[in-house]
Structure formats: C-alpha cells, structure tokens
Amino acid sequence: MSEREQIIEEARSFLGVPFQHRGRSRSGLDCVGLLELVGLAVFGNKIELGAYPRHPSSRQVFEQINKYADRIEGSQARPGDLVLMNYGGRSTHFGILSDKGVINASAIEKKVVEQPLFLGRIVAYYKIRGVR
Template sequence: MKLSDQIIEEARSWLGTKFHHQGRLKKSKDNCGGCDCIGLIIGIAAKFKLLSKQSDNLLLKDCDNTSYPKIPNGTSLYTKLSLHLQEIEINQLQYADILLFNFNDNPQHVALVSNYITYNNDQIFSIIHAYIKARKVVEHRLDTIWKKRITAVFRFRELY
C-alpha cells in the first residue's frame, strides 16, 4: 500500500476522537482520546516517523509545540508549517496533503486531504480534521465553502 494511502487509513482511525485543545491522544476502546487539528497531524506523523524537511534526523513529532492559544496566531502557524513541510501549489493537490484554512481572516486550522468515495465509486477530495464545531475528528467532502478558505497546501517530505 502506498504511503499516502496508509496515512489516510491512519487518519480515518482517528475519526470520532474527541476535540481537545492541544490534545495528542487517539481514541481507543478504553478512552475517547482527544486532539485538535494540529494534534491529529502530529499523531499521524508520529505513527509513520515522518521527518521535517529541515533534517534527516528531525522527526515532525519532535517539532511539536503545545503552547499556543485556542485561536492560534495564523502567522506563526503558517511559519511553523512551512518550516517543516513542503509548501505546494493548490493545483498540485493530492491525497494526504495538509491544507491550511483561513478563519476570521487568519490561517488557523489544518486538515488532511483524503479520498471520499461517492455512491458511484468516484473518488473526490475530502478532508479529515479535528473540528471544534463537531467536537471530534470528522471526515467530509472538500466542498466550495472549504475550498474558499484554503490559504496554503503542504506535503509531507516523504510524499514529494
């Protein structure tokens, strides 16, 4: 199985994990877990020992920082993502990429791109993310409303 498919499969295993600001814990049969949007990405990166683009010895999970406010500073989130992940053009979007979304004129939310299967077996882009409004990790189509919010697209080093 391709790494991008494995990453999406892992992200789906987080579905239903409760939203918890600065959380990094995937749900289990004994625990409802808790994560926020970047915590989900860190959890996936930890599972596959994904690396920062900065060094062959720097794991993304070791770049994690949980000292951020509930509504993060968009500039610092973008800076941190671009420091450790490869920024790509929106027209190069592929499964397992990471989207940075704008809310209230600030880039402050991330999601993993996944492959939603429609009723007639077409694959379309969807996103998996810890969404505060849903209070858990969810997957849904990347519709027009969400597409308009995209500020930047990033890719894990191992996928470029």
C-alpha cells in the same frame, strides 16, 4: 501501501475522537494533534508545531508548518497532503486531504471528521517533506 495511503488510513483511524484543544491522544485532540499523531505513526516522529494559544497568529502557523512541509499549488495537491484553512478570520486550521475531502479535528463538530473540502476556506496546501 504508499506513504500517502498510510497517512489517510492512520488519519481515518481517529474519526470520531473528541475535539480537545491541544489534545494529543485518542481521548481527545485538535487539528495539530491529529497531524502530530499521524506523523508519529507513519514516519516514527511527530510533526511538532510547538505550543500555541487557542487562537494562534497566522504568522506562527506559517513559521511552524514550514519546518516540516513545503507549500504547493492546489493543482498539485493529492490525498495525504495538508491543507491550511481559514476559520473565524484566522488561517490556523489544518486538515489532511483525502479522496473524499479533508480529515480534520473539528471544533465545530466536536470530533475528528472527514468532510467535503470547502474551497472558500483554503489558504494553502502543503506536501510533507519526503512523501512521494
């Protein structure tokens, strides 16, 4: 199984887990917690984006994700890559691209979901360093 397939499989194993701001377990997690736990399971280390408030600044988000991933064009994005989305006027919500859309810990849905990707919300795509 490729690393990309492992990323998707691991992310899907969290479907239905309740949303919890700064949560980092199967009892509850947020969008960063999902990235951290998937990274830990697939790569053996967390993608740590550091401490952040309920509504972090876009600058904080860009600085942190750039430590682990490289920005790519949308035409290059594939399942297993990351997508940064805009919610509430802030570019602060991450998801993992899948063949069906995006897997993310949704505060709106109150759980981890896989849903269609809303192109109007996309701010940037990222490829985790080392993933082929």
